[in-house]
Amino acid sequence: MAQGWLQIALFLAVLIALVKPVGLYMARVFEGRRVFLTPLVGPIERTTYRVLRVRPDEGQDWKAYARSLVVFSLLFWIALYLILRTQGIQPFNPQGFGSGPWDLSFNTTSSFVTNTNWQYYGGETTVTYFAQMAGLAVQNFVSAAVGIAVVVALIRGIAARSGSQLGNFWQDLVRTLLYVLVPVSVVGALFLVSQGVIQNLDHSQVIHTLGGGRQVLAQGPVASQEVIKELGTNGGGFFNVNSAYPFENPSGLTNFVELLLILVIPAALTYTYGRMVGSQRQGWAIFAAMSVLFLAGVVVVYLAEQHGSPAQHAAGLHTAAFDGSTGGNMVGKEQRFGIADSSLWTAVTTVTSCGAVNAAFESLTGLGGAVPFVNLGLGEVVFGGVGAGLYSMLLYVLLAVFIGGLMVGRTPEYLGKKIGAREIKLVSLGVLFTPLTVLLSAGIASAAPAAKQSIYAGVNPSGLSETLYAYLSQANNNGSAWAGYTGFVQPHAPGNVGAYGLTFTDLLGGVVLIGARFVPILLVLAVAGALAGKRVSPAGLGTMRTDNPTFVFLLIGIVILVGALTFFPAILLGPVSNGLTSRLF
Amino acid sequence: MRRDLLTALLAVVVLTAALGVVYPLAITGIAQVVFPGQADGSQVKLDGRVVGSKLIGQEFKGKAYFHSRPSATGYSADVTFFGNAGPNSVELRDSIRANLAAYLALERPYDRSLTRDRVPVDAVTESASGVDPHISEANARIQAHRVAAVRGLPLDRVEGLVADHTDGRSLGLLGEPGVNVLQLNVALEEEAPLK
Numbered sequence: 055m056a057q058g059w060l061q062i063a064l065f066l067a068v069l070i071a072l073v074k075p076v077g078l079y080m081a082r083v084f085e086g087r088r089v090f091l092t093p094l095v096g097p098i099e100r101t102t103y104r105v106l107r108v109r110p111d112e113g114q115d116w117k118a119y120a121r122s123l124v125v126f127s128l129l130f131w132i133a134l135y136l137i138l139r140t141q142g143i144q145p146f147n148p149q150g151f152g153s154g155p156w157d158l159s160f161n162t163t164s165s166f167v168t169n170t171n172w173q174y175y176g177g178e179t180t181v182t183y184f185a186q187m188a189g190l191a192v193q194n195f196v197s198a199a200v201g202i203a204v205v206v207a208l209i210r211g212i213a214a215r216s217g218s219q220l221g222n223f224w225q226d227l228v229r230t231l232l233y234v235l236v237p238v239s240v241v242g243a244l245f246l247v248s249q250g251v252i253q254n255l256d257h258s259q260v261i262h263t264l265g266g267g268r269q270v271l272a273q274g275p276v277a278s279q280e281v282i283k284e285l286g287t288n289g290g291g292f293f294n295v296n297s298a299y300p301f302e303n304p305s306g307l308t309n310f311v312e313l314l315l316i317l318v319i320p321a322a323l324t325y326t327y328g329r330m331v332g333s334q335r336q337g338w339a340i341f342a343a344m345s346v347l348f349l350a351g352v353v354v355v356y357l358a359e360q361h362g363s364p365a366q367h368a369a370g371l372h373t374a375a376f377d378g379s380t381g382g383n384m385v386g387k388e389q390r391f392g393i394a395d396s397s398l399w400t401a402v403t404t405v406t407s408c409g410a411v412n413a414a415f416e417s418l419t420g421l422g423g424a425v426p427f428v429n430l431g432l433g434e435v436v437f438g439g440v441g442a443g444l445y446s447m448l449l450y451v452l453l454a455v456f457i458g459g460l461m462v463g464r465t466p467e468y469l470g471k472k473i474g475a476r477e478i479k480l481v482s483l484g485v486l487f488t489p490l491t492v493l494l495s496a497g498i499a500s501a502a503p504a505a506k507q508s509i510y511a512g513v514n515p516s517g518l519s520e521t522l523y524a525y526l527s528q529a530n531n532n533g534s535a536w537a538g539y540t541g542f543v544q545p546h547a548p549g550n551v552g553a554y555g556l557t558f559t560d561l562l563g564g565v566v567l568i569g570a571r572f573v574p575i576l577l578v579l580a581v582a583g584a585l586a587g588k589r590v591s592p593a594g595l596g597t598m599r600t601d602n603p604t605f606v607f608l609l610i611g612i613v614i615l616v617g618a619l620t621f622f623p624a625i626l627l628g629p630v631s632n633g634l635t636s637r638l639f
Numbered sequence: 640m641r642r643d644l645l646t647a648l649l650a651v652v653v654l655t656a657a658l659g660v661v662y663p664l665a666i667t668g669i670a671q672v673v674f675p676g677q678a679d680g681s682q683v684k685l686d687g688r689v690v691g692s693k694l695i696g697q698e699f700k701g702k703a704y705f706h707s708r709p710s711a712t713g714y715s716a717d718v719t720f721f722g723n724a725g726p727n728s729v730e731l732r733d734s735i736r737a738n739l740a741a742y743l744a745l746e747r748p749y750d751r752s753l754t755r756d757r758v759p760v761d762a763v764t765e766s767a768s769g770v771d772p773h774i775s776e777a778n779a780r781i782q783a784h785r786v787a788a789v790r791g792l793p794l795d796r797v798e799g800l801v802a803d804h805t806d807g808r809s810l811g812l813l814g815e816p817g818v819n820v821l822q823l824n825v826a827l828e829e830e831a832p833l834k
Contacts, residue, residue: 061813106649107642121640126647133651179718188659195658224646231654236662243666244673250694253670253678258717264690264824265699270717271680271692277670278663295719298767300694301680305806306814362760363726369735371763372756378777379759380815385731386721389708389761389773390806392815396767413767414721423726516725538723547718638729 055360055375058394062352065313065398066345072318073341077325083233084206084226084326086110095232102228110228113219116583119207120576122223123200127167127572130196135163137189138181141550147182148257149548154180157555158542164564166190168571169197169439171283171290171409171533172524172563174541174555178272178293179548183255190290191279195239198286199230201441204575205323206230208445211582212469213331218586220579234319235285242281242315250304251277272548276301284315287439289409289533297399297412298388309395309412316408320437323444331469335601340447343609347436348405351425356397358422359383364636383422386414397422404429407439409533415523416516416536420633423519426534427625430526432617433488439531445578449484450616451600452477452581454609458598467597470590477584484577488529489620491570495562496525496624504558510538514639519628526621528563529570685825692716696772697821702745702789703833705774705782707820708761709738712769722765738763749785757781773817776805790831800826 082089103110114122137144138159142152153159158174165172171194177186203226210220247253252273259271276292280302283290297303303312321341328337360382362373375381382393391399396413403410404426415426429436435447452468456478459466466473499505500521508524511517520539527534541559546552599605670678680692691697696707698714707714711722724731739755742762747753759777774782779801787797804823807816 064812102653105653106646108646122643122647125640125643126650129644129647129651133655176719187663188655191663192655192659196654224650227650231658236658239662240666244669247666247670247674247678250677250681252680253667254680255667256679259680259689261689261691263697264685264821264828265697265701265704267698269691269695269697269714271695272717272719273680275663275667277678278666293719295721295768298721299719300768300770300772304681304694305809306812307809310809310813363731365724365726365728365731366735366760366764368732369739369763370755371735371739371758371760373760376757376759376777378780379761379775381760383726384760384766385724385726385735385764386767387764388767388771389775389817390771390814395814411767414723416721416723416725417731419726510723511725511728516728537721632725632727635727638727638732639725 058356061394062356062398065310068314069317069321072314073322073325076318076322077337078329080234080322080326081329083229084330086229089233091233091237099228099232102232106224108224110222110225112222114222115218116207116211116220116579119220119223120579123203123575124572127200130193131163131167134166134189134193135159137185138162141182141185144182144184146184146187146255148255151180151182152550154542154550154553155555157557157560161541161560161564164567165528165533166193166290167197168531168567169201169286169288169407169442170528170531170567170571171288172528172535172567173290173533174560176294177291178274179544180550180553183274186279186292187275191282194279194282194286194288194290195231195235198235198288198440199227201439202230203227203441204578205441205445208448208578208582209327209330211586212471214586215590216587218583220582220586235282238285239278239281242285243277245311246277246280246308249308250300251280251308252301253277281315283410284312284408285319287316287320287406287408289403291410297410298414303412306390306395309391309399313399313402316402316406316410317437319440320406320443323441327444333601336469339601339606340451343606343613344436344447346610347432347613348401351405351429352398352401355400355422355425356394358419358633359393359397361419363419365638367636368638383417383419386417388412400426401429403534404532405436405438407434407442407530407532409527411534414537415534416520416538420629420631423629424625424633427523427526427621427629428618430530430532431621431625432613434530434532435613435617442531446574449481449578449581450613451609452481453485454605454612455598455600457612458605458608462598464596464598467591468600470593471585471588472591477581480577480581480584484574484581485616487573487577488570489617491566492525492529493620493624495529495566496522499525499559499562502558508539508541508556508559510540515628515631516639522624522628524563525566528566531567531571683821683825685828690825691821693819693822694772696770699820699824702785704824705779705786705820708771708774709763709765710769711765714770716770719769721767735763746781746785749788750781753781772819772821773806774820776816776818779818779823786827790827792831800830
């Protein structure tokens with residue numbers, strides 16, 4: 055295992071090294087300052103404002119900011135739905151796919167507009183190249199930029215010295231795209247192609263194999279989508295088996311780079327935060343809390359997966375590693391990633407809301423599989439989605455300040471601003487909305503006869519895990535799956551002829567997706583608005599510090615208390631039941 | 640409100656055109672010029688005929704070939720899905736048990752020292768993608784006995800070919816080493832073709 059730990063340590067070292075330069079760069083971008091790309095991108099930026107009729111310097115209060123965001127997302131929802139419904143008449147459709155069922159389109163549209171990328175469909179068998187490029191991949195950019203815009207607005211609210219302005223939504227959107235997401239994607243996509251990720255518009259290729267068989271190789275513009283799927287913590291695979299498929303993720307190196315792409319923005323935003331509120335220590339404190347929770351997950355998955363599963367042991371298979379063999383639970387894992395890289399990926403994509411997979415989650419061991427559950431249960435605040443992770447974590451920071459304030463008997467104060475009744479009400483709603491949505495929807499789906507067809511594993515802990523995970527993932531806008539669970543049946547694949555959606559599952563999921571994305575966003579912006587106008591009082595001797603280890607400890611405690619305890623009973627009945635027994639079901 | 644609607648509408652059109660058409664087509668254009676082999680799927684040829692992609696595994700039967708890992712999809716490369724066997728499932732136990740018995744029955748006649756505890760996990764478990772192009776080095780070393788005997792090649796020659804077609808860790812550090820089954824079998828065909 056030493057080699058595996060070394061890889062994990064190297065990954066962390068590179069990530070930490072990137073936090074400062076990337077964080078600093080993003081701070082300059084959000085503050086509207088000059089960066090090294092300005093000579094190249096500046097003219098494009100100004101043209102974009104002119105075409106969109108935006109006055110970038112016009113400040114917006116939280117309501118105006120929220121209105122722009124909601125209108126923008128709503129129109130894009132309609133546009134994506136139309137694209138998915140008109141597949142039959144689109145260009146770049148060499149396979150001649152028609153549209154999928156409407157209820158599936160509803161779910162998929164809601165999923166991509168909310169940065170979730172939950173997928174009931176398999177990309178290579180149902181979606182045209184045009185819909186992949188102009189529909190789904192566009193959302194990968196745009197929904198990520200929306201998440202980042204919200205956190206920037208919140209940071210401005212916290213940092214503001216006066217007034218009610220949170221910046222301009224359109225400017226934040228355009229600058230995030232032009233200076234951060236697009237440049238990295240261009241470079242990243244070409245790198246991925248150089249390593250073997252495909253990028254073409256050809257018809258699938260029929261091969262007469264060496265062994266005398268026939269194999270059809272699906273093709274497509276994969277690299278351009280793969281890179282933003284990781285960078286924007288979206289996670290929706292071009293192929294059904296996502297980043298386990300060699301055309302999406304061909305080697306240990308691409309795996310490493312893709313993992314960095316997933317984590318770099320959420321991690322670096324903590325530095326951006328410190329910069330913009332004028333205290334780098336505040337950013338590092340949040341980074342430290344996130345890292346502790348992340349590392350705990352990595353260690354548990356890796357140990358559990360290396361141990362192997364009860365089914366393997368019952369079959370008489372020896373799972374110890376020896377020279378030339380990884381050992382461990384290789385069910386649903388790729389040889390080139392082995393146990394260590396699959397485990398690291400599992401932890402990275404579930405703390406962030408990326409949702410890409412390079413191994414089959416449903417085949418993880420009981421305890422290894424409990425980690426994705428706990429990570430999602432924590433509410434995607436451990437790095438989390440781009441923007442979404444930090445704004446959700448900042449709600450927890452405010453909650454921790456409030457609880458800490460009660461402990462020491464002083465008015466809670468964060469960065470010199472008093473946290474009043476209104477703020478704490480909004481924060482509580484923001485913290486509790488997603489968990490409540492999960493429990494409610496998973497409860498309904500477990501009990502409803504209409505959802506029975508969605509479950510693959512049957513009535514046992516794995517079946518409950520599927521249902522619970524489906525709604526955890528959709529409500530937290532993650533998108534990874536206990537993949538047995540489905541809302542789409544495709545009997546004569548590929549193509550959509552004869553395919554049908556499971557309406558109840560698709561619609562419930564779609565509503566959960568939208569609610570659990572936009573309600574918290576509105577609450578966060580309301581908090582930002584409430585904080586923006588507050589006077590700053592100088593820190594005194596009795597002020598509770600929020601940049602030292604004690605506070606980091608308090609923050610971790612509260613995240614675990616609220617997030618994980620909400621789901622403890624449910625997780626016990628699912629993956630932990632599998633992990634605690636060697637019984638087979 | 641009306642201004643928001645207009646700006647949003649324009650943004651939907653402009654961003655869809657820029658990010659959804661110009662960006663992917665530009666990447667496709669550059670990729671096709673600079674990395675044409677990779678962009679089209681890293682094809683493997685034998686005697687000028689395309690026999691597959693080096694990144695996508697294939698199913699091999701018969702004793703003269705190295706065999707790939709078990710697959711939930713039958714090595715489908717146009718309809719992919721996970722096996723989704725749970726860690727405590729009876730079906731998973733039964734399928735691994737059957738794979739293990741079949742592996743031993745196939746390889747033991749050629750490698751007398753082979754025992755159950757020496758069978759590497761990858762040889763009897765289904766991969767994630769269903770098209771895993773690699774097997775572990777231990778798995779290839781065991782199969783080398785059979786392939787060498789059936790093809791009438793010296794064992795060390797076959798082991799040499801295995802070593803030639805082992806993809807090490809990226810940069811010597813990242814991922815796990817694996818033997819590329821298709822490329823190895825192509826090399827075998829070039830060295831000692833089946834009649």
